[in-house]
Amino acid sequence: MALKKDLKNIVQEGGKMFLPSISVDCVIFGFHGNELKVLLLQMKHASVHGLPGGFILKDEAADEAVSRVLKERTGLDNIFLQQFYTFGEPLRSDKKMHLTAMKKEGIAIVKGNWLLERFVTIGYYALVDFSQVLPMQDALSISCDWHPLRPAPALMMDHNNILNKALETLQQQLSYQPIGCNLLPKKFTMPELQKLYETILGKPLDRRNFQRRILSYGIIKKLKEVKTGVAHKAPFLYSFDVKKYDEALRDGLGRGW
Amino acid sequence: MALKKDLKNIVQEGGKMFLPSISVDCVIFGFHGNELKVLLLQMKHASVHGLPGGFILKDEAADEAVSRVLKERTGLDNIFLQQFYTFGEPLRSDKKMHLTAMKKEGIAIVKGNWLLERFVTIGYYALVDFSQVLPMQDALSISCDWHPLRPAPALMMDHNNILNKALETLQQQLSYQPIGCNLLPKKFTMPELQKLYETILGKPLDRRNFQRRILSYGIIKKLKEVKTGVAHKAPFLYSFDVKKYDEALRDGLGRGW
């Protein structure tokens, strides 16, 4: 967690360190308890949550900035990342929010400070293995936790809008590219994969047709083990065929033209 | 076309007018002579072409900035626009280029000038009716013209990359959303629509299967007229059913889950 000294430094010197008027925000999806979850910060100075985000260092790529933020919030490297939209409406950022927050932090923020400018934010979503994440709050939040999506908590500024657009993108991509490799543990069961699809889509699927269709893609392989420690019949374990999976990521799944 | 006075003003005062470090670039697609074309500027100070682009006014939405640029280059309002990617690599913009260009223009550009900063650019593509466009160059170009895509001319900076990504996006979207309403005249023939699909995909399609599939979407309706003034058998004219078309734009075409 960033110290107050660091925060003060960012407020006062950020203008020299970061690209001005541009931020990145990240919708981090995880899968747990048969539901899609999103990692959110509980803001310190307002009773709302916020998406993890940050700024781009002057010699850093936008993707790198997001990876850096992701590492800080989850402890993970090499996360699956996808840019999905850039939000450029003039009234989307809330200048008062920063003023209020810094006032409560006891940090001076004067007129003309870089944080009081309008910001365009680049939206990314990340897919992570829930069980590998160690959520970590930042300097302006009191906690970092997983939250359900339906309904999602009230978020600051236009973050609900950003979250919805991320989910929408994910839903669309489900139809023409493989998903799961980054959200599930290495070994998983068919019902788990199906539940993942169902929670993303928000609707139930037929078990048998789902299995046939997924298998027809050839991106997962059945292992010779079954899941242990479960009630009822033990389901087989599967794992992704990473080579085929990456091919499908590149070439797409759905029948196009 | 912007006068030199305006250009000088933008160079010297742009820092106050526009969001810093952010630009927009637009890949404008048109359809003519059975081929997909892209509208490019021939740069005045280097033997390369460039995508039409611009900057975002301090109280303007990113989309509005693109519409403004589009209006200037094509003379058209209400163009179909789609944001497809934001390019945020640190070395993508070329500071020397602006220096050289301004030197040749005889406009002073001093160290610290806003144009010499690194820029993140938001990429949009536009689909326009070729026959309605009146190409207009800008202050830094000597002409604005349609160009073929395969092969596309050499473009400045990372514009070839941007163009490729736009085309790739368009190709993918072809599989799950309707396209054509913005690229074709109000009345068009089935072969024309097919050629459009073929030029976007870069591969031939079966005439009969194409017709069956397109008609099954229910987004176009056959008119009671045939195209006149053509050699060989006169093909029927069709038009888009705008209501159904917009529904399909919203809900998607391909069978998902």
Add this chain to the structure above:
DNA sequence: TTATCATTGTGTCAATCTAACATAATGATA
């Protein structure tokens, strides 16, 4: 005037895919 020919309109058919549904196997719990 008639034949030719490129092009368009329409149709067929087998193979494949899909949605909806049925039944058998498994293994913990009653």
Add this chain to the structure above:
DNA sequence: TATCATTATGTTAGATTGACACAATGATAA
């Protein structure tokens, strides 16, 4: 040993797809 929730696998009719055939049209050539 019976029950039960759950998983594994199968069936079938109908829709979709890919590959292809053939007739109709109307300008151009013979």
